[in-house]
Amino acid sequence: MVPPSVERRSERARRAILDAALELCQDQSFAGLTMEGIAKRAGVGKQTIYRWWPSKAAILLEALQERGGATLIFPDTGDIVADLRTQMTQVVRAFNDPMFAAYSRGLISAAQSDPEIAAAVVESIIRPRVDLCVDRLAKAQQAGDIHPDANLPDVVELLYAPLYYRLLLHTRPTTEAQVDAVLTMVFQGLRP
Amino acid sequence: MVPPSVERRSERARRAILDAALELCQDQSFAGLTMEGIAKRAGVGKQTIYRWWPSKAAILLEALQERGGATLIFPDTGDIVADLRTQMTQVVRAFNDPMFAAYSRGLISAAQSDPEIAAAVVESIIRPRVDLCVDRLAKAQQAGDIHPDANLPDVVELLYAPLYYRLLLHTRPTTEAQVDAVLTMVFQGLRP
Amino acid sequence: MVPPSVERRSERARRAILDAALELCQDQSFAGLTMEGIAKRAGVGKQTIYRWWPSKAAILLEALQERGGATLIFPDTGDIVADLRTQMTQVVRAFNDPMFAAYSRGLISAAQSDPEIAAAVVESIIRPRVDLCVDRLAKAQQAGDIHPDANLPDVVELLYAPLYYRLLLHTRPTTEAQVDAVLTMVFQGLRP
Amino acid sequence: MVPPSVERRSERARRAILDAALELCQDQSFAGLTMEGIAKRAGVGKQTIYRWWPSKAAILLEALQERGGATLIFPDTGDIVADLRTQMTQVVRAFNDPMFAAYSRGLISAAQSDPEIAAAVVESIIRPRVDLCVDRLAKAQQAGDIHPDANLPDVVELLYAPLYYRLLLHTRPTTEAQVDAVLTMVFQGLRP
DNA sequence: GTTTAAACGAGACGGTACGTCTCGTCTTCCC
């Protein structure tokens, strides 16, 4: 995050640390993750970790960015509701993957007491995906499928917030049925 | 939470512990809260805490239940949208109160790695408020103000999730404008 | 030791406490003995113990006095060396009994940091036995078997100290051979 | 005592711990000595103590060995009784020094419930001094000043045990008069 | 026989110290 001199850095150590963090997080959840554990698993000195990352969340964040880069696409078939369903269903699947859920919960949990983590999570994970969704909604709005007064970032929130709600509040599991329910309510409105 | 013998319990110690926990959580956030710190501030032996609560989150939960009990009312003026706006605005205000926000974030954060905390948060904080909201929505549904097919718990989620989303993801602050936006979108629907 | 009112005292509780102390001391040695453990084993409230004894050593002391009272006799056959050998051999046997050794070591150990215990040990255990020995030596001195200048309490120390030395310093076990060696050296003198 | 890797060890920390232990033992006696207190006084983490010593007695033992090394000499003027008097008088003086007496009592007390301490005390404190005394006695025996049948280690015990007896049993203080009495009795024998 | 005051069992309380754990820094060698 704030390195002393980027050139001499050992790529081997960097890779080992990122991999160890991901593996340990799977095994023991984010709360059980420790700097000491990562160092041991990666065969790396603790100082090497502290030199390049300020916290365990920062490590995980970087690890996830590397792995999750591929998912940054948003379908466009012309049917906005169908495309949203496709995309939201992917999110539901990710939230139901124990590993991904552990990462997400851990990072958001850490963000509650560390503003830097919070900012990094938003910047590198949330914002890019929201922007993509906003772009797709803008097309639909221009096509006349969405009310012209609608504030699109607010729409994105309205659609995805219920998924995060269940993930973080542990009320019910997220399901595809939830996606359908949200889409129906949001596009039809609640009035009879 | 899991008491050894409820009768002899010292109310003085109980109060001191709950108060100390709330005060320290304000000062140092939930992550900086320690059993040792609570004990010292409350003038209490650590054993006395461990005897009655399994974790610091459990203490905070009990403290919040006592203080927040008064908020368990839901207005009913006959105008469902106005009543929701009233209630949701109260939630927005609470989320903008640094102290309450710290508690909420801390508890939800702790819930991510402790299923018991998660269950307790849902049971004692979330569920009662959701139920109240569902009741109010049911009346509106019977009055013909809400589509008869709408699943009311899903509606509650749809309305409140965006508030939690901003609280936990730290994207933007929750505002009254957000409440209006959500209510407009949800009740009108996104179609033009 | 310093009772509030001796009459109402429960003999049942007293016996249970003394017995429990002895039993626990056998099982776990004096160092592992705790007031809490004694109370639990005796089926007695802690307060009942603190009401009548100031320390765990005081309990053990009283327990030992009751049991060991019978050993307060000193043989007198007319042959002082033989009588000393008889008596000292008894002491050796006691020191080689694991239970008695544990009690003795524990009490003397406790006496190092508690002057009251030290005084009590001397008064109730050591002094009576030393006095008996001095009496027997006095007879021998009058019979002309011991040098008239000899200071008898010093003689007692000279005879018994080597037994305590081995008990407490853990150099070698005390044996009957040691008794013989001591008696020979002391009565013959070291000069050729 | 049971080190993990001797090379990297901080000499500064070691010295601070040994010094703190000695100072605290003077102030509050061995029984009042705590690991926590030593750590605080030495400005050291508790782990650093536990890493290198298994118990507070082990610390004290090492501290004493360093300081007491100088006393390992035995006079040889040709007069065995005079030399013993010189040496035993030194021991009497040490036993009457409150600090030294506290250390000795504390260590021997601890040895009663910890065989490792007991062994260490014998090996590092008692044995070297006994050996020195035996050597001096052997010379005297060859010079014809001591009975050829006398078992010298037994003689050492006979001479020094009365000093330890008074130190540990707290009957009377050790004095130079006691040394004279012991030497007279032992070398003359008790017979008239 | 009833009263009544104490000793009793039980165990919660405010504390202290325990020995372990992890933190983030510092130090020491190796490459």
Next chain:
DNA sequence: GGGAAGACGAGACGTACCGTCTCGTTTAAAC
């Protein structure tokens, strides 16, 4: 000079006992 190794100062963890302090409940002498 970066990296491995890991000792270090710090301090929270949860546990064990300490000695004190209520609590009802026996219980046995005094009335």
